[in-house]
Amino acid sequence: MSLLVSDLSFSYGSKTALDGVSFSVGRGQFAALLGPNGAGKSTLFSLLTRLFVTQGGAISIAGHDLKAAPLAAMADLGVVFQQTTLDLDLTVRQNLRYFAALHGISGRDADNRIDTALDRLGMAERAGEKARGLNGGHRRRTEIARALLHDPKVLLLDEPTVGLDAPTRAGLTRHIHDLCTETGVTVLWATHLTDEVLDTDQVILLHRGKVLADGQCGNLRNKRPLPDYFAQMTGAPA
Incomplete structure (x- = not known):
């Protein structure tokens, strides 16, 4: 797996932000990290990019353990933050x-x-x-x-379409999906907008620091009962 997160936990004092989060994303896969504000997406990205130090669990990027081999892991990582850094x-x-x-x-x-x-x-x-x-x-x-x-082998994008109009969002999302197919780069795309996710994409649904669902988007849409939050986002009946 290009990206492997195992039993990841993190707390801000007495407040738990991530609680035993585990998932994996294969080579060339587009994975959408979905969740409302406060779900733990930003904390997860901070751990993946070493802005925060892991308190519990492990992260592997392109086969490199982030804690044991940080330089090798970060060399295989590309990041686009939510706020522009140009x-x-x-x-x-x-x-x-x-x-x-x-x-x-x-x-x-x-x-x-x-x-x-x-x-x-x-x-x-x-x-x-x-x-x-x-x-x-x-x-x-x-x-x-x-x-x-x-x-990089893995590309992280933290809500990259915030503030963009619908046609621009669609074009940017299409470009990233094409990159996965053409170059084999693995993408983790954090968003709260389900129209940016194809039925063939992997969806990791994060809510209150836990993974509520992890699977192909089309399969999750047809699964019953749907996780409440995913049903609300997609407009599908629960």
Whole structure:
């Protein structure tokens, strides 16, 4: 499995944020992490990206234990956070070149990777534009292109479509699904919008720090009884 989470627990003092969370995502799979505000999605992403230290359980990324081999694990991880992290005063290409340099990628190799990533995300014509002048959808595409520069095995996206209009959301979601098919990258996509999830996608339903359901979206839609929250999100009868 490209991403393996085993019996993960985390608390803020006396408040439990995650309670025995376990799931796995295979190579090339698009997995949607669904859940309401306060479900534990942000805490989970903070643990996956080492912003927080694991209190209980284990995380494996592309076969590397995050605690035992953090450098190897993080080298195979790409991340797009909910809040934009672009330098708005740099051009699209300059933002990507800076990130490439942080990963020890330079010269012609960096240029080739940047061109490939921008072309894949439909951003090649905007390479010389400053990030400040991009709309929300193009900023997101730039961040995704940046996250793919070092050829990660796993890509995490934390509610990447927040604030985007419906056509832009649909286009961005389609691009990520295509990436899974074309490159074999494993995607964990945190959202609370079920229209971003295909019936063939894996769904991990998180609620109050626990996994309520984990399976193919189409199968979960047809399962009875449905978990209450999933029924509310999909509009399906429970």
